Amino acid sequence: MxxxxxxxxxxxxxxxxxxxxxxxxxxxxxxxxxxxxxxxxxxxxxxxxxxxxxxxxxxxxxxxxxxxxxxxxxxxxxxxxxxxxxxxxxxxxxxxxxxxxxxxxxxxxxxxxxxxxxxxxxxxxxxxxxxxxxxxxxxxxxxxxxxxxxxxxxxxxxxxxNLGFAAKKGSGLKVDGPEDVAGRAVAVSSGTNQEKLLVAWSEENEKAGRKPVDIKYYQNDTDTYLALRSGRIDLHLGPHPTAAYHAATTGQTEIVGTYSGAGAGxxxxxxxxxxxxxxxxxxxxxxxxxxxxxxxxxxxxxxxxxxxxxxxxxxxxxxxxxxxxx
Structure with missing residues (x-):
């Protein structure tokens, strides 16, 4: 419910x-x-x-x-x-x-x-x-x-x-809100609610005088996680279960923030x-x-x-x- x-x-x-x-x-x-x-x-x-x-x-x-x-x-x-x-x-x-x-x-x-x-x-x-x-x-x-x-x-x-922000293991990053992704390169899948949330956060950052999010798109998770490990992106926003599964089974990434898939309230x-x-x-x-x-x-x-x-x-x-x- x-x-x-x-x-x-x-x-x-x-x-x-x-x-x-x-x-x-x-x-x-x-x-x-x-x-x-x-x-x-x-x-x-x-x-x-x-x-x-x-x-x-x-x-x-x-x-x-x-x-x-x-x-x-x-x-x-x-x-x-x-x-x-x-x-x-x-x-x-x-x-x-x-x-x-x-x-x-x-x-x-x-x-x-x-x-x-x-x-x-x-x-x-x-x-x-x-x-x-x-x-x-x-x-x-x-x-x-x-x-x-x-x-x-x-x-x-x-x-x-629930959504999860994944980062390279040991990144030191923490995501609690829009200000934490200002100016950062964040991967997300096109046409998803994750993208809508990230776009909204980017717009909120710009209105507050902060840098927008540098939104990146990749064809599949393999390419996304390769970019994350190589440092080409800072974060990946996706479903929390998949992000947690990848972090545990590879040991290469970590969850640095979670968020409801329907937004703040x-x-x-x-x-x-x-x-x-x-x-x-x-x-x-x-x-x-x-x-x-x-x-x-x-x-x-x-x-x-x-x-x-x-x-x-x-x-x-x-x-x-x-x-x-x-």
Missing amino acids: STTAPRGAAVALAAACVLLLAACGDPSGGETAEVANASGTRTKINLTADQNRVTTAKVDSIAAGVPARIRARGTLEVVGSSGSAAPLSFHATDDRTVIGVETDIAHLVADVLGLEPRIRTVSWENIFVGLDSAKYDVGFSNITVTEERKEKYDFATYRKD LQGLVAATTKKDNGLVEPLADALDEIIRNGTYAEVLKRWGLSGEAVATSEINPPGLPRTGA
């Missing part, structure tokens, strides 16, 4: 609740990576194609609400990002099978709806192109609810959204995303509430070290990241 809180509280919550990780080798090399929740318990993440996913039963009353064309087809066409973003969505050690918390939650939702999930991965911008054209039914790809996106898409929330929320008014958002939200109720949702989050990002219920189109300048 989304709640409002002052910025300091949101940052403290992110730091306290989002996953902590203990390295067990590079995720591209070994078969497991060890994660630790805030409680201190540790779990080994399975990085192989043999996932043995958590499953759940079909609920006829919820499945009946799925639009007829999708029920007749018998599949749920799911789209996610092709970029590697462990533990959210990334390739297993076979370099083909897509695994991660996003994929697992999509499978659970499809189970409740009595549909066969077909997972497709595309570039970030093509997620929305595919949703617009109805090529895909729903996006499960760490998509944050924003006021701008709500004009074209319906959202059923399923995780808290609102807890960001990640949501299943579908074309507006296509009739699918209600059964998606009902399916998410079912897996929250029956405990399989908690199993999946624990499996990926993300228990701190749990929500109590799925909300349809809650308040999201405001428009820039709003």
Whole structure:
């Protein structure tokens, strides 16, 4: 459930609740990576194609609400990002099978709806192109609810959204607000809520007479982290879970600041995303509430070290990241 809180509280919550990780080798090399929740318990993440996913039963009353064309087809066409973003969505050690918390939650939702999930991965911008054209039914790809996106898409929330500023290990940097990134080179992915926040911070710096942020864009995380290690950029702003995972499994970076994905006064929320008014958002939200109720949702989050990002219920189109300048 989304709640409002002052910025300091949101940052403290992110730091306290989002996953902590203990390295067990590079995720591209070994078969497991060890994660630790805030409680201190540790779990080994399975990085192989043999996932043995958590499953759940079909609920006829919820499945009946799925639009007829999708029920007749018998599949749920799911789209996610092709970029590697462990533990959210990334390739297993076979370099083909897509695994991660996003994929697992999509499978659970499809189970409740009595549909066969077909997972497709595309570039970030093509997620929305595919949703617009109805090529895909729903996006499960760490998509944050924003006021701008709500004009074209319906959202059923399923995780808290917290962001992380990553720096080269031992950098001595600390990010608490816009002034801490003034004049610094910061990498961010285009078209994301992270970019919107960074642009807003840059504008705030200029209005305050400080230097703007030197915003940098890279094609993939590999290039971004190479630039970070070489000193070509000072910081990378991205989803906190992926930043924390990279820091722990490589030992080359560190988290130097956290922030809510919806901005200063609102807890960001990640949501299943579908074309507006296509009739699918209600059964998606009902399916998410079912897996929250029956405990399989908690199993999946624990499996990926993300228990701190749990929500109590799925909300349809809650308040999201405001428009820039709003």
